[in-house]
Amino acid sequence: KEKVEITKEQQALMKIITDAYNRHQIPQDVAKKLLQDQYSAEENFLLLTEMATSQVQVLVEFTKNIPGFLSLDREDQIALLKGSAVEAMFLRSAQVFSRKMPSGHTEVLEERIRKSGISEEFITPMFNFYKSIGELHMVQEEQALLTTVTILTPDRPYVKDQQAVERLQETMLDVLRKLCVLQHPQEPQYFARLLGRLTELRTLSHYHTEMLASWRMN
Numbered sequence: 001k002e003k004v005e006i007t008k009e010q011q012a013l014m015k016i017i018t019d020a021y022n023r024h025q026i027p028q029d030v031a032k033k034l035l036q037d038q039y040s041a042e043e044n045f046l047l048l049t050e051m052a053t054s055q056v057q058v059l060v061e062f063t064k065n066i067p068g069f070l071s072l073d074r075e076d077q078i079a080l081l082k083g084s085a086v087e088a089m090f091l092r093s094a095q096v097f098s099r100k101m102p103s104g105h106t107e108v109l110e111e112r113i114r115k116s117g118i119s120e121e122f123i124t125p126m127f128n129f130y131k132s133i134g135e136l137h138m139v140q141e142e143q144a145l146l147t148t149v150t151i152l153t154p155d156r157p158y159v160k161d162q163q164a165v166e167r168l169q170e171t172m173l174d175v176l177r178k179l180c181v182l183q184h185p186q187e188p189q190y191f192a193r194l195l196g197r198l199t200e201l202r203t204l205s206h207y208h209t210e211m212l213a214s215w216r217m218n
């Protein structure tokens with residue numbers, strides 16, 4: 001049974017990434033807004049586009065804090081951002097949805113999202129994903145590292161130097177793997193489950209364009 005230990009530099013890396021991840025607050029505002037008022041399908045669509053736009057800006061700021069990201073080829077940086085923006089948004093949505101809220105709030109939030117204008121066919125896979133993320137009870141370091149691993153996916157379209165991205169992603173995966181072992185000692189397969197969610201996330205993100213195109217406007 002090998003002794004898993006996070007090194008000093010891995011500790012520092014994790015702190016930089018988690019602090020940067022916690023600095024962006026938009027999604028909490030979305031949840032608050034949705035809990036405060038009931039919006040029409042048009043207003044919800046507008047809210048989503050505004051939120052998604054600011055999410056991209058925030059994602060750019062976040063990646064600047066990923067050690068090594070700015071040393072990547074500039075065009076590759078853009079390819080990674082474009083390739084992961086939708087996945088990062090759904091991952092963030094899932095984390096917001098799974099956040100501990102006063103009793104009854106999650107139900108209201110779910111209801112508001114179900115009625116927001118999204119087509120029926122996408123509601124089930126979307127909430128299945130949100131609930132499967134919630135069941136993992138990730139600590140914030142795991143959430144931040146999982147988003148980082150998602151951004152550093154080497155096989156995004158138009159990435160030229162995939163090896164360089166792979167090296168960065170492996171560094172993050174190594175920290176995440178150790179963190180999972182230390183945080184969830186009873187569940188040796190926890191890390192594998194976590195990575196399995198990224199496959200579900202990619203599938204959900206394939207629906208994104210259609211989800212917008214089929215938004216039920218009155």
Ligand SMILES: O=C(Nc1ccccc1)[C@H](C1CCCCC1)n1c(-c2ccc(Cl)cc2)nc2cc(F)c(F)cc21
Pocket residue numbers: 026027030031034044045047048051052055089090092093094096097098109112113116118208211212
């Ligand atoms: O804004 C959003 N998510 C966001 C998060 C983080 C950053 C940027 C955007 C939207 C809302 C949904 C209801 C109408 C208004 C936008 N949103 C989604 C969602 C995203 C994309 C598509 Cl195609 C469908 C649903 N799932 C959510 C779960 C939450 F707990 C939640 F609170 C907001 C959620």
